[in-house]
Amino acid sequence: MSTTAEAPKRLTKKELTADHPTWCPGCGDFAVLAAFFKVIEKLQIPHEKICTLAGIGCSSRFPYFVNSHGVHFLHGRTLAFATGVSLSRPDLHVFAFGGDGDGYSIGGNHLDHIARKNVNLTYVVMDNFVYGLTKKQTSPTSPIGFKSKTDPTGAIDQPVNPMKKLVYGGATFVARTHAAQVKHMMDMFERAILHPGFSVVEVLSECVVFYPGAFDAANPRKGGEFETIDEKTGDGTPEDEARHDITDDVAAYRLAAQEFPGKFGVFYQAERPTKNDLEQKWIDASRAKTGNASAKDLLSARFDAMK
Amino acid sequence: MSSTTTSNSIDQAKTNSGGKGVELQNAVIRFAGNSQDGIQTIGGLLARLAGRSAREVMTYMTIPATISGGPSIFQVHLGSGEVLSAGDESDFLFAFYQHSYDNHISSLRAGGICIYDSDEVKEIQADRNAVHVALPLTSTVVEVLGGSARDRGKNIFVLGLVTQMFKLDREKIVGLISKQFGGKSEDVLRNALLAFDAGYAYPIGNLLSEDFVMQEGRGAQVDKVTTDGNTALVMGLLAGGVRYGAAYPITPWSSIMEQLRTELPKYGGLLVQAEDELAAVSTAIGFAYSGHLAVTGSSGPGLSLKMEALSYATMAELPLVVVNVQRGGPSTGMPTSVEQSDLLQAIYGSHGDCPRIVLAPKNVADCFYIAVEACRLAKEYSCPVFILSDMALSSRIEAFEQPDLAEFVHEHPLDLSARDTSFKPYPLDGRTHHAPPGSVMQGEKYPVVTGLEHDEWGHPSANPANHQKMTDRRRDKIKACATTLPLPEVYGDESGDALLIGWGSTWGPIREAVGRLNESGKKVAAMHFRHLHPMPNGLEEVFARYKHVIVIEMNDEGLYGYGQFATLLRARYCDPKIVSVCKTDGLNYKVRDIVTRVEERIANS
Numbered sequence: 078m079s080t081t082a083e084a085p086k087r088l089t090k091k092e093l094t095a096d097h098p099t100w101c102p103g104c105g106d107f108a109v110l111a112a113f114f115k116v117i118e119k120l121q122i123p124h125e126k127i128c129t130l131a132g133i134g135c136s137s138r139f140p141y142f143v144n145s146h147g148v149h150f151l152h153g154r155t156l157a158f159a160t161g162v163s164l165s166r167p168d169l170h171v172f173a174f175g176g177d178g179d180g181y182s183i184g185g186n187h188l189d190h191i192a193r194k195n196v197n198l199t200y201v202v203m204d205n206f207v208y209g210l211t212k213k214q215t216s217p218t219s220p221i222g223f224k225s226k227t228d229p230t231g232a233i234d235q236p237v238n239p240m241k242k243l244v245y246g247g248a249t250f251v252a253r254t255h256a257a258q259v260k261h262m263m264d265m266f267e268r269a270i271l272h273p274g275f276s277v278v279e280v281l282s283e284c285v286v287f288y289p290g291a292f293d294a295a296n297p298r299k300g301g302e303f304e305t306i307d308e309k310t311g312d313g314t315p316e317d318e319a320r321h322d323i324t325d326d327v328a329a330y331r332l333a334a335q336e337f338p339g340k341f342g343v344f345y346q347a348e349r350p351t352k353n354d355l356e357q358k359w360i361d362a363s364r365a366k367t368g369n370a371s372a373k374d375l376l377s378a379r380f381d382a383m384k
Numbered sequence: 385m386s387s388t389t390t391s392n393s394i395d396q397a398k399t400n401s402g403g404k405g406v407e408l409q410n411a412v413i414r415f416a417g418n419s420q421d422g423i424q425t426i427g428g429l430l431a432r433l434a435g436r437s438a439r440e441v442m443t444y445m446t447i448p449a450t451i452s453g454g455p456s457i458f459q460v461h462l463g464s465g466e467v468l469s470a471g472d473e474s475d476f477l478f479a480f481y482q483h484s485y486d487n488h489i490s491s492l493r494a495g496g497i498c499i500y501d502s503d504e505v506k507e508i509q510a511d512r513n514a515v516h517v518a519l520p521l522t523s524t525v526v527e528v529l530g531g532s533a534r535d536r537g538k539n540i541f542v543l544g545l546v547t548q549m550f551k552l553d554r555e556k557i558v559g560l561i562s563k564q565f566g567g568k569s570e571d572v573l574r575n576a577l578l579a580f581d582a583g584y585a586y587p588i589g590n591l592l593s594e595d596f597v598m599q600e601g602r603g604a605q606v607d608k609v610t611t612d613g614n615t616a617l618v619m620g621l622l623a624g625g626v627r628y629g630a631a632y633p634i635t636p637w638s639s640i641m642e643q644l645r646t647e648l649p650k651y652g653g654l655l656v657q658a659e660d661e662l663a664a665v666s667t668a669i670g671f672a673y674s675g676h677l678a679v680t681g682s683s684g685p686g687l688s689l690k691m692e693a694l695s696y697a698t699m700a701e702l703p704l705v706v707v708n709v710q711r712g713g714p715s716t717g718m719p720t721s722v723e724q725s726d727l728l729q730a731i732y733g734s735h736g737d738c739p740r741i742v743l744a745p746k747n748v749a750d751c752f753y754i755a756v757e758a759c760r761l762a763k764e765y766s767c768p769v770f771i772l773s774d775m776a777l778s779s780r781i782e783a784f785e786q787p788d789l790a791e792f793v794h795e796h797p798l799d800l801s802a803r804d805t806s807f808k809p810y811p812l813d814g815r816t817h818h819a820p821p822g823s824v825m826q827g828e829k830y831p832v833v834t835g836l837e838h839d840e841w842g843h844p845s846a847n848p849a850n851h852q853k854m855t856d857r858r859r860d861k862i863k864a865c866a867t868t869l870p871l872p873e874v875y876g877d878e879s880g881d882a883l884l885i886g887w888g889s890t891w892g893p894i895r896e897a898v899g900r901l902n903e904s905g906k907k908v909a910a911m912h913f914r915h916l917h918p919m920p921n922g923l924e925e926v927f928a929r930y931k932h933v934i935v936i937e938m939n940d941e942g943l944y945g946y947g948q949f950a951t952l953l954r955a956r957y958c959d960p961k962i963v964s965v966c967k968t969d970g971l972n973y974k975v976r977d978i979v980t981r982v983e984e985r986i987a988n989s
């Protein structure tokens with residue numbers, strides 16, 4: 078996506094702020110919102126071109142808290158909705174937000190398909206390993222043994238591995254961050270926004286009510302360790318050999334297989350034509366073939382062929 | 385219309401035309417074979433010929449349920465007057481195989497003519513009241529074209545034969561064949577013309593006792609558009625200004641999405657093939673939110689999947705055209721059979737109080753006009769508008785005059801004008817016209833479009849009074865639409881024994897039934913609904929003029945004895961004289977069925 082420097086008026090957090098978030102005090106999603114504001118401020122995207130879309134869940138209330146064109150859509154269908162917006166409006170910067178249930182469970186199939194189609198937009202998942210809005214049911218990322226209202230004796234189903242799912246699905250930018258690491262989160266958001274194609278940032282964002290402490294293992298302030306990915310620089314040194322090649326999907330998969338809490342950073346990035354570009358090419362070729370005929374002339378010619 | 389337009393009209397229409405042969409006002413010709421034989425091709429060519437001869441035409445075909453093909457028929461009803469149905473019975477039967485003969489000889493009217501391939505059909509029912517003509521079709525075509533090409537040539541040979549038998553315009557047909565096969569290799573066209581000429585020259589006259597001539601049409605000599613309902617619907621969507629869409633394949637909806645996928649880019653737009661119907665409707669609503677007029681569609685099961693998102697479109701007040709090419713249900717049901725059992729789903733199928741507009745085309749040409757109207761209403765009332773087509777309309781071919789494009793082509797350019805501080809997406813005193821993303825909001829307050837109940841500005845609100853007001857608002861705009869709708873035409877007696885009510889593809893057979901009932905002295909009329917929800921106002925005055933109001937539908941009478949539209953009419957008018965004639969056998973109504981059942985209804989009450 079391109080950034081526009083000469084916005085008429087500097088866009089700041091003040092203009093971007095809408096209703097006060099209704100999240101519980103301490104909810105990880107506050108930090109995600111703050112980081113989003115900062116990155117938008119830095120990139121100075123024209124205000125009216127920002128489009129924030131979400132499904133249903135605590136995290137999916139995001140668009141109400143951003144003063145921009147926004148949509149609160151259906152549980153699980155945001156990415157399908159966003160496909161329509163992105164493909165028909167190349168002038169917009171499209172952002173989709175949601176939770177682990179919204180994105181990996183009810184919307185799981187849409188995620189695979191938007192990924193392989195490489196639709197140009199940025200998707201942020203606030204993964205809290207639980208269903209927050211509906212008050213503590215097992216989510217697709219709940220670890221085995223997690224006690225919820227639907228698994229009172231502990232979850233028994235193997236959880237989804239979001240990084241594996243995204244790399245396998247064909248997403249062209251896949252990153253992982255932590256809501257307690259604002260700088261890292263901002264860096265991931267910025268890289269995702271600048272990536273041409275379908276970019277996803279998975280944010281471990283704690284639900285302090287229904288799964289407190291879920292991500293302490295990756296939080297140095299809670300005695301954990303926040304380990305970032307050491308990306309290959311291509312400097313030819315022997316140390317570089319051991320670093321992670323973000324263009325290598327097999328290496329990304331291996332990284333994703335590490336035990337929780339695993340690593341944070343960019344797992345995978347690839348350059349592949351976007352569906353936006355491919356469709357536009359076809360539209361341009363079709364228009365050219367008709368000699369940019371009007372709708373009336375096109376219809377008239379087609380009716381003639383049926384006589 | 386001419387009241388002699390019946391399928392048994394050979395006798396009635398016979399006139400001695402001085403050696404030219406028996407003049408036919410109309411004829412029903414059924415080709416029965418396997419789908420691989422290309423009988424659809426000859427049926428289509430005959431229909432197109434009719435369109436070029438100011439004749440009326442309607443076709444009917446069956447599609448085998450398996451991809452590898454199988455028994456299939458194509459029936460063409462050609463007429464020089466008004467043709468309203470595909471014909472109850474055939475006047476001529478061409479049987480390619482024994483199974484074709486066995487299964488379709490009963491469709492031939494008494495005294496009709498059956499021409500069969502004597503290389504394939506070995507047993508005939510000689511005691512039937514029918515003229516049997518044996519023709520060694522397979523071996524004759526082998527002689528003409530050589531062994532390898534014979535399967536391709538049988539159909540065109542028969543077309544030549546039909547052209548000869550009915551003294552159709554040879555030149556025009558050859559032109560159409562050249563148009564159809566001209567794009568392929570030269571061999572293909574040469575073989576087609578060879579087969580045609582052989583059929584045209586075959587001495588069939590020696591085997592028939594009579595010669596036939598199709599009367600030229602009586603209308604003005606303009607070339608008509610000859611096409612099927614799905615194609616006409618696509619043309620209507622394009623004319624109405626649809627530029628974006630999203631869908632998932634399913635019979636019989638698929639050909640609409642296939643055509644849109646190819647056509648829309650020519651108009652600068654796009655159809656997305658989605659991963660499922662949930663995604664399809666969501667992507668289409670995404671297009672609508674972006675400021676475009678968009679379409680989604682499906683058949684049977686696919687519509688069920690779309691229902692959640694369609695209630696969102698009502699709540700968020702986004703315009704959307706939704707096509708349902710109905711087929712036999714429930715569940716996977718009968719994918720290639722006709723039924724009208726999705727009416728109540730179209731109206732009430734989503735959760736919550738969820739008003740939306742539902743329209744149904746009456747014939748192939750009307751698929752175009754209804755689609756244009758659906759586009760206009762979706763924009764005007766900013767809500768989902770359903771088009772209920774059906775399996776029969778989707779595939780049957782009719783000839784009609786080209787619509788006036790100056791009147792029916794509309795564009796809906798993207799409106800990104802700056803919205804001033806008074807902008808409200810959901811004004812209590814006005815209609816919703818969204819500010820699509822990209823519009824500058826001069827008050828610097830950007831709108832959130834939502835499926836939660838909301839106030840005038842779109843803020844979520846669970847305030848009891850607000851919910852009532854917003855519910856009223858969404859309902860009242862659809863009621864306002866009703867006041868703009870014309871009363872459907874009363875066709876037949878202005879008052880009398882019975883008013884026959886229909887909707888959708890039953891228009892032709894019901895109209896023909898009125899003609900026959902009038903002839904037999906019954907005072908009846910028909911009223912056909914294209915606007916099903918809202919329905920037009922003022923119907924009670926029309927109903928009052930008849931002893932019975934009989935609603936004829938292709939759906940089940942349900943637990944309480946009434947079809948789906950009849951149920952609605954009874955709910956609205958509480959009038960016990962509204963009764964139902966229903967059926968669900970997956971077939972179109974035969975005119976004769978309607979006549980009999982209406983007579984029973986009148987006699988029994």
Ligand SMILES: Cc1ncc(C[n+]2csc(CCOP(=O)(O)OP(=O)(O)O)c2C)c(N)n1
Pocket residue numbers: 133134135136137152175176177178179180203205207208209210211216
């Ligand atoms: C079709 C449908 N099914 C179920 C729900 C109920 N529901 C709302 S949010 C939600 C789960 C939310 O979990 P997640 O996406 O992880 O978001 P969180 O609240 O944890 O941020 C469910 C099951 C719904 N709104 N719609």
Ligand code: SF4
Pocket residue numbers: 099100101103104105106135136205209210283284285286287
């Ligand atoms: S329930 Fe959990 S996820 Fe939802 S707002 Fe509260 S802390 Fe956040």
Ligand SMILES: [Mg+2]
Pocket residue numbers: 134176177178203204205206207208209216
């Ligand atoms: Mg969650």
